Amino acid sequence: MKVNSKAVVRYLALVIGTLVLIPVVALGALAISSRSSDGPSVIFSGGPLESGELVTDWESDWSFVRGVRTFELQLLNPPRSRTLWIVEIDGKLYLNSNYMGGLRERYWKKWPAQAEEDGRGTMRIQGKRYPIMLTRITSGPIIEQVAQAFTRKYRVEMTPAEVEAETLWLFEIAPRNETGGSS
């Protein structure tokens, strides 16, 4: 019996290629389906935040945020959402973006630069949506307070030196003022 070695190699390559492609295809399907979903998934960014009561009156007391582990943020442009950490200090809200700079920022984390350019967005906390405006903070005594607040809450050390080195970006979350003519 004669074995066609070329055919065997081709079959083997096909089987190995299919096995390699299975996780790639699965993750690709997850990423693409997340893009059109209402909010982010565990890993992938999601589509616009659509469900939940839209609250236009800014909360007078955000102290409940201390017990909130994560929230969802969606920028208006582009309208994609992701899950982030949040802290409250003296009635003001702050979010962070770690691992900035280098390849991660260039190929993965584009939303901080987009938020710096156009800070308009929507956040969803405990099922409620709030129109917000993000403003990046890079200096001042608040930097140390915010870094300490994140360190205390999430047990991941964040320092003002990281902010200075631009490997850690901090944003203040404020209510969005729609009277400025922007939509």
Next chain:
Amino acid sequence: MKYSYCIAAGVLLTVVLIVLFVPGVAEGIEIRLLRFLAGVDR
């Protein structure tokens, strides 16, 4: 050989459909991936 390509394509298509439409599969994959990235064994 053509038949084999069809089977491979069918397998990949089935994976996509399972990930998209079977409840819990997507979440399971993401949680496993997250654990792997975080260096958690189980």
